[in-house]
Amino acid sequence: MNKRLIYVDALRAAATFFVVLLHTAAGNLNYVKIGSFEWNVFNFYDSISRFGVPVFVMISGMFLLNPNKDVSLRDIYRKYIFRIVKSFVFWSLLYALYTNVNNYDSFNSDIFVKNFISGHYHLWYLYMIVGLYAITPILRKIAADKEVSRYFLLLSLIFVFILPMIIKSFNVEFLEMIIKKFDFHIVLGYASYYLGGYYLRVYNIKKGNRKVIYILGILGAISTVVLTAMASLKTGKTEGAFYSYFSPNVMLVSISVFIFFKYEISKIKFSRKSIAAIETLSNCSFGIYLIHDFFNMFFSCMVIDTMNYNPLLSVLATTLLVYCASLLVSYIMAKVPFLKNTL
Numbered sequence: 001m002n003k004r005l006i007y008v009d010a011l012r013a014a015a016t017f018f019v020v021l022l023h024t025a026a027g028n029l030n031y032v033k034i035g036s037f038e039w040n041v042f043n044f045y046d047s048i049s050r051f052g053v054p055v056f057v058m059i060s061g062m063f064l065l066n067p068n069k070d071v072s073l074r075d076i077y078r079k080y081i082f083r084i085v086k087s088f089v090f091w092s093l094l095y096a097l098y099t100n101v102n103n104y105d106s107f108n109s110d111i112f113v114k115n116f117i118s119g120h121y122h123l124w125y126l127y128m129i130v131g132l133y134a135i136t137p138i139l140r141k142i143a144a145d146k147e148v149s150r151y152f153l154l155l156s157l158i159f160v161f162i163l164p165m166i167i168k169s170f171n172v173e174f175l176e177m178i179i180k181k182f183d184f185h186i187v188l189g190y191a192s193y194y195l196g197g198y199y200l201r202v203y204n205i206k207k208g209n210r211k212v213i214y215i216l217g218i219l220g221a222i223s224t225v226v227l228t229a230m231a232s233l234k235t236g237k238t239e240g241a242f243y244s245y246f247s248p249n250v251m252l253v254s255i256s257v258f259i260f261f262k263y264e265i266s267k268i269k270f271s272r273k274s275i276a277a278i279e280t281l282s283n284c285s286f287g288i289y290l291i292h293d294f295f296n297m298f299f300s301c302m303v304i305d306t307m308n309y310n311p312l313l314s315v316l317a318t319t320l321l322v323y324c325a326s327l328l329v330s331y332i333m334a335k336v337p338f339l340k341n342t343l
Helices: 005-028 036-047 054-062 073-103 110-116 120-134 136-143 146-170 174-184 192-203 207-234 249-263 274-283 287-301 311-332
Strands: none
Touching: 005 054, 005 249, 005 274, 005 287, 005 311, 036 054, 036 207, 054 120, 054 136, 054 249, 054 311, 073 110, 073 120, 073 136, 073 287, 120 287, 136 146, 136 192, 136 274, 146 174, 146 192, 146 249, 174 274, 192 249, 207 249, 274 287, 287 311
């Protein structure tokens, strides 16, 4: 039996909580004045929570790209992709029905079908992870070779994180035109996080370098807050360029959080009860991700949201409420034979 890595369970649980925090904070971000106290609070919480999705991808990569793990092409489609497809069909159907009933006087079949196929806004992740699963056999060959992995990650750093941010920040249209001519797709997208998760798990980072990474992660989080505020004040609308999972600032935060859990959280001697609790939170994480926006919408209809009182407290209180409600439902569903297959 493989020994569970408790720091990975803790990391997965933390990433899930921060995804819920992100969606809670972002709910009213565009409904308050740019630069107001409320907007700045929402921007702060939104900015520091951006590492959640990249960390999810990194965790998937650290396991599925392991050459020592027996993962056949048959496994990829029958075990991993099929599970995601089942989850998408079930939850996209529920969200499409819920949205249709709440937003229209009568059932609109065209909008229902469109919403079902495209999925509720946060279900984009399921489409993306299926794409990564599909290219996993290829990426496993790359992951098996350290030098090739480093070359892949270097190209990703340049073409996914650095050059696009330069183009966006300085509006360098000529550079964008040149890059498009390369038609460079293999290292683009979330494959960088996917492979990066495996690379950071397998290869050790010296203590001195880890401290530098932690500092860069803190600076990345601060820069997300500050640069988003500056760009938004300049244009008069919330600018999301620095929120992007492919912005260098978010990438630095994601890597630093991953490394912090690997090297620092792993040193903690958790009690048996704590380990059991962390494993439960980890096991329910995917369910929480799928379910939580139902509660965001439900509590909003009940006028329980981040605008009720001081947002410094209301964002955290609403996040905890949504997270705990989603955790409870996910835990119960996991005990029901039919429903557990949708999580």
